[in-house]
Amino acid sequence: MLGGQLISVLRREIVEEGDEKGVNSMGIRFVLLVNKQGQTRLAQYYAEHLTLDERRALEGEIVRKCLARTEQQCSFVEHRNYKIVYRRYASLFFLVGVDNDENELAILEFIHLFVETMDRHFGNVCELDIMFHLEKAHFMLEEMVMNGCIVETSKSNILAPIQLMEKAS
Amino acid sequence: MALSGMRGLSVFISDVRNCQNKEQERLRVDKELGNIRTRFKNEKGLSHYEKKKYVWKILYVHMLGYDVDFGHTETVSLISAPKYPEKQVGYIVTSCLLNENHDFLRIVINTVRNDIIGRNETFQCLALTMVGNIGGKEFSESLAPDVQKLLVSSSCRPLVRKKAALCLLRLYRKNPDVVNIDGWSDRMSQLLDERDLGVLTAVMSLFVALVSNNIEAYWNCLPKCVKILERLARNQDIPPEYTYYGIPSPWLQVKTMRALQYFPTIEDPNTRRALFEVLQRILMGTDVVKNVNKNNAAHAVLFEALALVMHLDAEKEMMSQCVALLGKFIAVREPNIRYLGLYCGNCLEENMTRMLLVSDVQDIIKRHQSQIITSLKDPDISIRRRALDLLYGMCDVTNAKDIVEELLQEVICDPHKLSTISLQYLNTAEFAMREELALKAAILAEKFAPDLSWYVDVILQLIDKAGDFVSDDIWYRVVQFVTNNEDLQPYAAAKAREYLEKPALHETMVKVSAYLLGEYSHLLAQRPGCSPKEIFTIISEKLPTVTTSTIAILLSTFAKILMHNHPSDPQLQEQIWSIFRKYESYIDVEIQQRSVEYFALSRKGTALMDVLAEMPKFPERQSALIKKTEDAEVDTAEQSAIRIRSLQQTSNALVVTDQRPANGSVPVSQLALVRMPSQNMEASSTHDQATSQDQINPQDREFSHQNGSVTAVVPQEVHPADLLGDLLGPLAIEGPPAPAVPAEHKDQNLLSTPEATPDAAGPLALATVDDQPNSVQPIANIAERFNALCLKDSGVLYEDSHIQIGIKAEWRSHHGRFVLFLGNKNTSPLVSVQAVILPPTHLKMELSLVPETIPPRAQVQCPLEVVNLRASRDLAVLDLSYKFGTAVVNVKLRIPAVLNKFLQPLSISAEEFFLQWKSLSGPPLKLQEVLRGVKPLPLSELANLFTSLRMAVIPGIDTNPNNLIICATFHSESTRAMLCLVSINLCSSDIRVETDPTDRTQLRITLGSGDPILTFELKECIKEHLVSIPMQAPTPGISPIQPQSPVTPAYNDPGAMLAGLL
DSSP states (O other): OHHHHHHHHHHHHHHHHHHTGGGTOOSEEEEEEEETTOOEEEEEEOSSOOOHHHHHHHHHHHHHHHHTOOTTSOSEEEETTEEEEEEEETTEEEEEEEETTSOHHHHHHHHHHHHHHHHHHHSSOOHHHHHHTHHHHHHHHHHHEETTEEOOOOHHHHHHHHHHHHHHO | OTTTTOHHHHHHHHHHHHOSSHHHHHHHHHHHHHHHHHHHHTGGGOOHHHHHHHHHHHHHHHHHTOOOOSOHHHHHHHTTOSSHHHHHHHHHHHHHHOOTTOHHHHHHHHHHHHHHHSSOHHHHHHHHHHHHHHOOHHHHHHHHHHHHHHHHOSSSOHHHHHHHHHHHHHHHHHOGGGSOHHHHHHHHHHHTTOOOHHHHHHHHHHHHHHHHHOSGGGGGGHHHHHHHHHHHHTTOSOOGGGEETTEEOHHHHHHHHHHHTTSSOOOOHHHHHHHHHHHHHHHHHOOOOSOHHHHHHHHHHHHHHHHHHHHTTOOHHHHHHHHHHHHHHHHOSOHHHHHHHHHHHHHHHHHHHHHTOOHHHHHHHHHTHHHHHHHHTOSOHHHHHHHHHHHHHHOOTTTHHHHHHHHHHHHHSOGGGOOOSOHHHHHHHHHHHHHHHHHHHHHHHHHHOSSHHHHHHHHHHHHHHHGGGOOHHHHHHHHHHHHHOTTHHHHHHHHHHHHHTSSSOOHHHHHHHHHHHHHHGGGGTTSTTOSHHHHHHHHHTTGGGSOHHHHHHHHHHHHHHHHTOOSOOHHHHHHHHHHHHHHTTOSSHHHHHHHHHHHHHHTSTHHHHHHTSOOOOOOOOOOHHHHHHHHHHHHHHHHHHHHHHHHHHHHHSOHHHHHHHHTTOOOOOHHHHHTSOOOOTTSOOOOSSGGGGOOSOHHHHHHHHHHHTGGGSOOOSOOOSOHHHHHHHHHHHHSOHHHHHHHHHHHHHHHHSTTOOOOOSSGGGGGGGGOSOOSSOOSSOHHHHHHHHHHSSEEEEEEOSSEEEEEEEEEETTEEEEEEEEEEOSSSOBEEEEEEEEOOTTEEEEEOOOOSOBOTTOEEEEEEEEEEOSOOOOOEEEEEEEEETTEEEEEEEEEOOOGGGGEEEOOOOHHHHHHHHHHSOSTTTEEEEEEOSOOOOOHHHHHHHHHHTTOEEOTTSSSSTTEEEEEEEEEEEEEOTTTOOEEEEEEEEEEEEEEOTTOTTOEEEEEEOSSHHHHHHHHHHHHHHHHSOTTTSOOSOOOOSOTTSOOOGGGGOHHHHHHHHO
């Protein structure tokens, strides 16, 4: 029947579209740290610049989506035309928005790397550390992700600038 | 330490944290912002350190989701600070707060460049990172050569080079010309020799972007990538810092394999062998381990390897190995792995189709069908969605029956079985998912149906049991399908007849059954229980319970039954006729029209046969459903959220208004609203061809009527009076009135000829509809009455010889309440009174039920609630009709729920005024305009005008006696897209009207508010009142009550026109 052809046409288009994705694909679109109450603790956007209202709406939607999920469910949520890879540490959710073709598990472990890095710096990092040392959390993230791509995965390299600064002051 | 130095910040953060609720938090934040604003004002005394502290606070407030519209200059200026801590803050906060199009960035482009080419590598890093995050085209042009130099420089340390690589990636995306392909393929190849894994990670991202754009130029890099992968996979020379749970940088491995997937094949046998060895090692060597992180990292690499193997069209052996692995993943309990297994399975499916490699590999996947079906029932929606996609992809003739039936079960199953936490999320996502399931089941059923009757069975079952999730497209498609397959028609009709026996039937099922029986029930006439009369009885039982769109279909069905009523059964005919007669006065126009037409047609005998003959076959076309899956893939959840909302609205909205969204038309502007065809359905209209158009899509039909045949209405003596006035009102406001008037004349000329053709080309042409001689005329000018009511809260809105409509309004912040007083002036009752409010998009309005009859000499009061959502000058229209004797009167009246009603006068001190005034920095927040042609008024009257516009005139602020300072607050409810929390938005707007003492017909108005839209709308609103002082120079929007009167210069003189009216 007619449908068959059309579906395969459709598929081919999807494949072709996927092939040229590289140019505009950002990889990581945003990194969000949100606590159980839905309060944002860290937010960094890489892809498009959102207006404040768009940002609020987006954060509200995805936080609700992720908070509603149980521990037994997978760590990936499809949202609009991208995915959210998320991980929960105590009261804090780490949410990373990525393009659909990004490797989800790699991002999931990247979150953990971020947490371990903060842990190395703060020692037993908790929500309050991030809250009251917002600038340091930003410095670390800045060393790890740039323009939606991973820059550095070595903890000592990531922490080097912060340590340098602490020594200086 | 950086932090201990910023005690103020810590205090602020903990204050915010201790806030009990959002309101407190907002107060605290506002206080802090006020403080910072003041400090920045007196910038002179501010040290870099203090600036740094405030800038962090601003970032914190920004992160909490508050709008911070100042402090950008200060932030950006920190970039030029000499010391590292300040500079760092400047760079980091700038890239959080600003975007690439921000003007402020241009100011610092030189500083940034100096940092990049300077000797201080920490400064270099900061600058490169910021440009890498938010650099735009201008940065690209001026900085690209410097950044390239840093990347390839041998004297630069890795920490700078890795940032240079990603910075260059940004600049390249902004302007691909900055990377010259010829030079770069060699350079890239050298860069890939890099030993430092940090630099390599960054360079790999750059490489992926370059190669995705031009594969040919980078073939020479392919062996390098394989080498890198080998090095990582064999763990050669990997510093421990880059080993993550024993796995050499999983991220670099993944990225490298991603880069390799851009090359279509690998021709060089040595490279190919080397790569396959590595891949084989990954495929075989990844075991499930206990440590979650190690497990995830290993599987991240494994999945990327799988994707690469599939892409490279590997040997069959390796492929089956992959498929076996996928089978394992699909069955595994760990949700992440299962999700990815299903995801990958789908990619594999897609690749199979592309490579025509099909059969045996596909067979292996099919062996896992039952496991995939299990995943379809998983509580996790992410997994279910993947399973659905995979099943959809793998469905073919052999397994279609099983898969479709499984999908069917899934759609049908009790949606409440999953008692997860957030109800709202559950609703939208579940709804979307079920809709998608239904859609895909319908497509597969059609595509792979082993026999046609099975298809009908499946779809009817789907509609019956999961009607809520079946979009209209699905049942349209069934009808098309049945219409085009003659063999199927009796079967489908019989099935439909069976379903109608059921006591509680989903409305979609009623629609499809009624349609099918209308078309094909005569094929069943010999069967028991299928005589026209029995069919009629069972269908008409549904009539009281269905909505308007279904009634329309049922009416068509009755007409068709009537046509097949041979030998004629007068009793049946009488029953059907009585239904038609009953619906002639139904609230919905479409229904009225159908009833009238069918009734008229059915008395014409043979004409009926022609018009109501069976529908012809549909041209073969793409199933609309497939198109829909495409759309669905984009954003199902969002769409469904909207649909749910619209469904909820349907339940209490009035019929006329909710038709529009269904047609997918844009939010209605006022003109569009007035476009409704005027309905004189009492008239025995005769559209001889109309019903052959009776598409299965009732909406199509509705449109054809709107455009085509309205004017066929036989002129009745009564007609609405004020349509033109209403049409012209907004036109006069929005455009130059001059051209509008001649256009109107033309129409009138056209209309004076009896053959006036209906023409829906322009909104003005619609005036034709109303251009019938009127016997009921409004008393006094409606536009004038309206204008007066814009400035006061009670008065007469409309009056004619039968009815008087008075209005009284109360306003409280963004809420308003009107009471409409409908008074019958006659000694006999007014009947069929109908009032419908057509609100503009920015107002929520609810009119309480208007009684159908107004007793003689009585007055009815109808409250009308208004909620203002945002600033706009669009107007609400009241569509009112009533019947007096045989005359039907229909008027459309503008409701004075205008912008200024939501203002509240506010008196403030001079100090406060100037503070606010200065903080509004110019367009679009602050606008200025010189108005000419202002009606000369003494200052005191001007002040009165503003007072009646609900604004406070504040004396003593401006010393110039010719200037007026006016102040008010504007109230609107701004709804957030999802949360639907109600927050009250108090924008204060300051207006200064400065008059030129020598010339009172011109003045300059400057006004500002915190919202650019409000500023603009308010300016226009005031302009309307100043330029055409409503009492004396009404806009030319007066309805031509006597179209017979020759078109004379009278129209150019409002005074004369007015005289004619009175």
